[in-house]
Amino acid sequence: MNILIISGSPMTKSRSSTLLDYTQRWFNEYSAVTQRVSVRDFDANVLLNVEYKHSQIQDFIQKIKRADGIIIASPVYQSSYAGILKAVLDLLPQRSFISKPVLPIMTGGTDSHQLALGYAFKPLLATLKAEEIMSGVYASDNDFKHSKGTNEYIISDKIIDQLNNNLQIFYQSMNKNKKHYPNLVFHVNSQSIVAQR
Numbered sequence: 001m002n003i004l005i006i007s008g009s010p011m012t013k014s015r016s017s018t019l020l021d022y023t024q025r026w027f028n029e030y031s032a033v034t035q036r037v038s039v040r041d042f043d044a045n046v047l048l049n050v051e052y053k054h055s056q057i058q059d060f061i062q063k064i065k066r067a068d069g070i071i072i073a074s075p076v077y078q079s080s081y082a083g084i085l086k087a088v089l090d091l092l093p094q095r096s097f098i099s100k101p102v103l104p105i106m107t108g109g110t111d112s113h114q115l116a117l118g119y120a121f122k123p124l125l126a127t128l129k130a131e132e133i134m135s136g137v138y139a140s141d142n143d144f145k146h147s148k149g150t151n152e153y154i155i156s157d158k159i160i161d162q163l164n165n166n167l168q169i170f171y172q173s174m175n176k177n178k179k180h181y182p183n184l185v186f187h188v189n190s191q192s193i194v195a196q197r
């Protein structure tokens with residue numbers, strides 16, 4: 001199984017990327033292959049000049065083609081997804097997400113822009129013809145604590161539960177397409193879902 005994880009935050013220390021870290025660890029638990037792409041990986045000139053033939057974009061397209069499913073995260077900027085993420089996705093061919101389940105994740109300063117997930121981010125993913133878009137996870141900055149010791153964000157239990165539920169459905173959606181994945185039994189507790197073959 002091959003999961004592509006796309007980070008849409010331009011920030012080096014990022015709450016949305018912290019949620020992606022969690023999803024990556026979740027899949028690494030049982031040796032799924034995860035690949036990670038960040039908007040920060042792209043040369044700004046490639047994006048500004050719409051160089052869709054550039055090797056950075058072509059490599060990204062190949063990673064999408066190889067992926068069985070996509071997890072994509074964006075911060076909320078001006079009530080919508082980050083413009084830099086749109087600049088990257090603009091360079092993809094039409095229907096790039098066809099036959100892929102997609103799990104969207106957003107973080108915003110407050111809960112008041114929660115609708116950005118349903119009214120802005122999901123329609124963008126639908127335009128790329130994502131096969132099935134999960135309900136997704138929206139976290140506000142109050143859902144994170146900052147650990148001074150490790151300089152990391154700690155995710156609230158509420159958001160961990162939402163991530164676990166979405167990841168389970170996302171996994172099952174990929175399983176529908178590729179019958180050869182092992183059937184997993186999920187044991188849920190408040191912090192994690194443990195998958196067993």
Ligand SMILES: Cc1cc2nc3c(=O)[nH]c(=O)nc-3n(C[C@H](O)[C@H](O)[C@H](O)COP(=O)(O)O)c2cc1C
Pocket residue numbers: 009010011013014015016017074075076077078079080107108109110111112113140141
């Ligand atoms: C340029 C900019 C614009 C933002 N606009 C909004 C906004 O419209 N609504 C909102 O709820 N939060 C807004 N925020 C706050 C971020 O969405 C929030 O802090 C988010 O968790 C950042 O995610 P990140 O750490 O992954 O970059 C904005 C932040 C920045 C830097």
